[in-house]
Amino acid sequence: xxxxxxxxxxxxxxxxxxxxxxxxxxxxxxxxxxxxxxxxxxxxxxxxxxxxxxxxxxxxxxxxxxxxxxxxxxxxxxxxxxxxxxxxxxxxxxxxxxxxxxxxxxxxxxxxxxxxxxxxxxxxxxxxxxxxxxxxxxxxxxxxxxxxxxxxxxxxxxxxxxxxxxxxxxxxxxxxxxxxxxxxxxxxxxxxxxxxxxxxxxxxxxxxxxxxxxxxxxxxxxxxxxxxxxxxxxxxxxxxxxxxxxxxxxxxxxxxxxxxxxxxxxxxxxxxxxxxxxxxxxxxxxxxxxxxxxxxxxxxxxxxxxxxxxxxxxxxxxxxxxxxxxxxx
Amino acid sequence: xxxxxxxxxxxxxxxxxxxxxxxxxxxxxxxxxxxxxxxxxxxxxxxxxxxxxxxxxxxxxxxxxxxxxxxxxxxxxxxxxxxxxxxxxxxxxxxxxxxxxxxxxxxxxxxxxxxxxxxxxxxxxxxxxxxxxxxxxxxxxxxxxxxxxxxxxxxxxxxxxxxxxxxxxxxxxxxxxxxxxxxxxxxxxxxxxxxxxx
Numbered sequence: 001x002x003x004x005x006x007x008x009x010x011x012x013x014x015x016x017x018x019x020x021x022x023x024x025x026x027x028x029x030x031x032x033x034x035x036x037x038x039x040x041x042x043x044x045x046x047x048x049x050x051x052x053x054x055x056x057x058x059x060x061x062x063x064x065x066x067x068x069x070x071x072x073x074x075x076x077x078x079x080x081x082x083x084x085x086x087x088x089x090x091x092x093x094x095x096x097x098x099x100x101x102x103x104x105x106x107x108x109x110x111x112x113x114x115x116x117x118x119x120x121x122x123x124x125x126x127x128x129x130x131x132x133x134x135x136x137x138x139x140x141x142x143x144x145x146x147x148x149x150x151x152x153x154x155x156x157x158x159x160x161x162x163x164x165x166x167x168x169x170x171x172x173x174x175x176x177x178x179x180x181x182x183x184x185x186x187x188x189x190x191x192x193x194x195x196x197x198x199x200x201x202x203x204x205x206x207x208x209x210x211x212x213x214x215x216x217x218x219x220x221x222x223x224x225x226x227x228x229x230x231x232x233x234x235x236x237x238x239x240x241x242x243x244x245x246x247x248x249x250x251x252x253x254x255x256x257x258x259x260x261x262x263x264x265x266x267x268x269x270x271x272x273x274x275x276x277x278x279x280x281x282x283x284x285x286x287x288x289x290x291x292x293x294x295x296x297x298x299x300x301x302x303x304x305x306x307x308x309x310x311x312x313x314x315x316x317x318x319x320x321x322x323x324x325x326x327x328x329x
Numbered sequence: 330x331x332x333x334x335x336x337x338x339x340x341x342x343x344x345x346x347x348x349x350x351x352x353x354x355x356x357x358x359x360x361x362x363x364x365x366x367x368x369x370x371x372x373x374x375x376x377x378x379x380x381x382x383x384x385x386x387x388x389x390x391x392x393x394x395x396x397x398x399x400x401x402x403x404x405x406x407x408x409x410x411x412x413x414x415x416x417x418x419x420x421x422x423x424x425x426x427x428x429x430x431x432x433x434x435x436x437x438x439x440x441x442x443x444x445x446x447x448x449x450x451x452x453x454x455x456x457x458x459x460x461x462x463x464x465x466x467x468x469x470x471x472x473x474x475x476x477x478x479x480x481x482x483x484x485x486x487x488x489x490x491x492x493x494x495x496x497x498x499x500x501x502x503x504x505x506x507x508x509x510x511x512x513x514x515x516x517x518x519x520x521x522x523x524x525x526x527x
Contacts, residue, residue: 003342006362006408030404033365034385042339048409074398078465083474094468100453101462103398104405108484233468233489300370319412 001036001052008048012177012212018047019179019208025049027109030101033115040130050106054212057082063218069108069174069211073163074099076107085196086216088223088242092166095227098234108211111164111174111191112247115157115269116200118142128154131301136199139305145238148302148311149268155199156305159192159270162234166225168271169242170218174324179208185215192270200268219244222251222329226322227265228314237266239315241242245326247286252327255282257290260323262298266316274298277319295319347411351376352420360407367391367402370417378418378448382492387490392449393417394455399456400491418448421455431455431508440504442495450491453507458512459488480510 005028009015015025024045026032027051035041053070057079067076075094076082097105102193119125126134138146138156146156172188180280205211227240244265248255260281262274277298284290295316302312343362343383351374358373366382370441372378381388389400394416404482421429428436433453441447461483464522466473477483484505485498493501 001363003340004362005343006345006406008409008411026406026409027404028404029409030386033404037384046406046409050409074460074465076461077473078463083466087473089468090473091468094466094470094473098386098389099457099467099487100389100392100399100401100490101404102393104400182425195447233486252403 001039002042002044003037004043004218005045006021006048007045008051010053010263011052013053014209015047015049015052016177016179019210020045020046021207023047025210027070027106027112028101030105031109031113034064035121038121040121046123049108049126049210052079052212059085065214065216066216067107067216069106069213071107073097073105073107073310074111077102081289084310085168086170086223086243088162088207088219088225089166089216091169091225092162092227092240092242095225095237095240096162105139107163107214110161111167111211111214112205113160116160117146118188120157129157129195129202132198132200132315134266142307143305144307145236146305146308147268148304148308148315149267149272150194150262151269151303151305152195152197152199154197155195155269157195157199157269158266159202159268161271162225162240162265164188164192164228165240165263165265165271166242167214169244169261170219170225170260170271172214174211175213177210177212181291183212186199187270188272191277195269196283202269219293221246221259221261222326223261224322226318228318238320239267240265240325241315241318241322243319243322243326245286245323247327251286252329254286255326257284257286262294262319262323264298265321267302267311267315273279275321276301281323286327288320291323292320294323332359343455345408345411347408349407349410349412350414352416353424358407362406362408363409365403366393366395366405366407366410366415369407370402370415376417376419379447379452380448380451382446385493388446388449389453390446390449391489392452394452394456397409397459399453416452418451421451429455430511431458431504433506434504434511435501436519438500438504440497440500441493444498446491446493446495450488450501451494453491453499454508457484458509461509462512479506481506484509 024043053069223244229235246259277294280294380390382388
């Protein structure tokens with residue numbers, strides 16, 4: 001590991017002041033420390049933001065949540081208000097990593113974790129995300145758990161966060177402080193980038209930008225997060241889905257779908273909001289047939305790679321099944 | 330060393346001074362900023378109970394209680410935990426050389442084979458009992474808004490960050506179940522609220 005200086009920031013202002021182009025912010029470190037050990041991340045300085053005072057979950061009068069970026073994943077998952085009002089978010093957090101890692105990991109760090117593509121994590125291999133212009137061996141190589149949507153010739157990696165998938169379905173946004181001063185809100189749908197020609201950038205954030213909180217609008221709908229993986233627990237998603245469903249007369253009544261939110265994980269460089277499926281479903285009867293038709297409409301646009309075609313039926317069935325279960329509760 | 334050798338060479342190590350309380354004993358230590366909490370425990374303090382399995386946070390053999398919470402000591406930079414309170418497997422039973430209820434249960438249930446993962450399993454199980462007693466849900470909890478019941482499915486899910494290559498899982502689940510029952514009985518008798526530790 002490259003030697004680095006370490007500084008602990010007590011406030012967001014202090015963190016911004018200590019950050020420069022050779023520095024990285026340190027949250028829980030569960031991904032960053034590993035990447036440094038692997039030689040993938042080589043900061044000259046770590047600015048520790050895990051002790052900033054943005055470590056609380058506030059519940060708004062409207063039923064929304066403001067989750068501080070330094071809140072530990074396990075504290076978010078244990079929060080009584082979040083468990084009642086936003087179960088899909090809590091379910092997503094709980095399917096991520098292990099109990100030990102959730103105790104260390106922060107909400108802000110979770111959003112900014114890097115892909116687990118094995119070529120990205122192996123400095124002896126080319127990777128356009130790690131070393132722009134060096135190539136992407138995953139496209140023709142080991143890619144059984146890579147993207148089926150929105151990838152490019154330069155990168156077929158997926159975003160690994162479960163929480164971000166739920167936040168995408170919830171139309172959440174992040175509060176960001178920049179070096180120029182001032183705070184801005186970035187919707188989840190604009191936070192993450194498609195890889196395009198420059199996969200080295202995962203997000204639309206600028207160097208030095210600091211996430212201080214996540215704003216989650218009220219939900220008030222039946223919701224669910226489901227994740228399919230290669231073992232029962234402690235593994236990244238092959239495909240996951242976050243859904244919320246608003247049906248006239250209640251989800252169990254078989255009425256008309258007024259609104260729905262569907263986001264997929266494990267399928268793209270970013271949490272994949274299934275806009276096509278949502279459009280098909282709005283105004284349709286809340287039946288298993290409609291759900292399957294909506295899922296198929298989304299997956300028609302998929303561009304699977306040689307060894308991940310299985311994700312197309314898997315995602316189709318997962319969307320349809322999870323929506324159906326919501327109407328059966 | 331001529332200039333060609335130093336060009337592009339790694340910058341010199343950065344040292345920092347930290348304090349740690351480990352199993353009730355205070356320590357003042359000078360550490361390289363790159364040093365993990367696990368390496369401090371094993372190499373500096375000679376507490377070799379915590380094991381280095383994968384060094385990537387994937388196996389759980391290095392699990393310790395950091396400020397009362399279970400974490401992977403391999404992913405924790407020591408410098409980032411200046412002032413922390415750490416309990417390792419050596420400290421689970423208290424100072425008198427006795428065993429904790431979780432350790433007793435592992436012995437009773439024969440919940441290990443080679444033993445390499447056991448220190449991490451013990452620290453993790455100890456924390457699992459505390460988390461469940463405080464009502465934390467898990468991915469195995471049918472409705473996350475409800476109080477969880479620590480059944481076998483819950484125990485398996487909550488212990489999933491601790492791998493056992495010998496495959497002693499069946500007896501590990503039995504041991505955690507046994508320790509949970511015992512802990513609840515002890516708390517009821519004492520009339521105490523669940524803390525972070527059972």
